[in-house]
Amino acid sequence: MKNKSFLEEYFNQYKALIEPTGELLDNLYSFAQSLNKMHSRGNKAIIVGNGGSSAIASHFSVDLTKNASIRCINFNEADLITCFANDYGFDNWIKHAIDFYGDAGDILIAISSSGKSKDIINGCNSARENKFSKIVTFSGFDKNSPLKECGDLNFWIDTKAYNFVENIHQFWLLAIVDLIIGKSEYPSN
Numbered sequence: 001m002k003n004k005s006f007l008e009e010y011f012n013q014y015k016a017l018i019e020p021t022g023e024l025l026d027n028l029y030s031f032a033q034s035l036n037k038m039h040s041r042g043n044k045a046i047i048v049g050n051g052g053s054s055a056i057a058s059h060f061s062v063d064l065t066k067n068a069s070i071r072c073i074n075f076n077e078a079d080l081i082t083c084f085a086n087d088y089g090f091d092n093w094i095k096h097a098i099d100f101y102g103d104a105g106d107i108l109i110a111i112s113s114s115g116k117s118k119d120i121i122n123g124c125n126s127a128r129e130n131k132f133s134k135i136v137t138f139s140g141f142d143k144n145s146p147l148k149e150c151g152d153l154n155f156w157i158d159t160k161a162y163n164f165v166e167n168i169h170q171f172w173l174l175a176i177v178d179l180i181i182g183k184s185e186y187p188s189n
Helices: 004-018 022-040 052-066 078-088 090-101 118-129 146-150 162-181
Strands: 045-048 072-074 107-112 134-139 153-156
Touching: 004 162, 022 107, 022 134, 022 153, 022 162, 045 052, 045 090, 045 118, 052 072, 052 107, 052 162, 078 090, 090 118, 107 118, 107 146, 118 134, 118 146, 134 146, 134 162, 146 153
Parallel strands: 045 072, 045 107, 107 134, 134 153
Antiparallel strands: none
């Protein structure tokens, strides 16, 4: 086990990565505006991710729906994943879920730490084919990942450390919820 200096360096690295730039703030604001416009048209957001990113997707989906009153769904039900992966292959299960549940004008939010998850990329391609209004991506690792090529609006973390990437993605997404609500403190009911 490392000593306390590891933790100090760890937190300093995280602090440097989380420091907002003007471009990040502009993009987060633009994303929130897109969600509001989509909502006013009667559409919904669909958010997808694998592993830890799927947990982030679930958290954001619930908070955006319950607290910000913007419909958002995710595909984290084991029966849906195993059924579609069995029938269409793991690389295509999200594509087919979007074909079944997506509507023209929806927004797809795609999370992949590496930016290389084939199921997520194929889902983005399906969203494009189904005339979604916007594809928003969240990635890390390599700046020019295949996922970023799919997005209309891209959020990227300059690190290959999974926990930094995933925690910052969650921080940004939940900041969007609070931005839409207009405050960071509110009752849970």
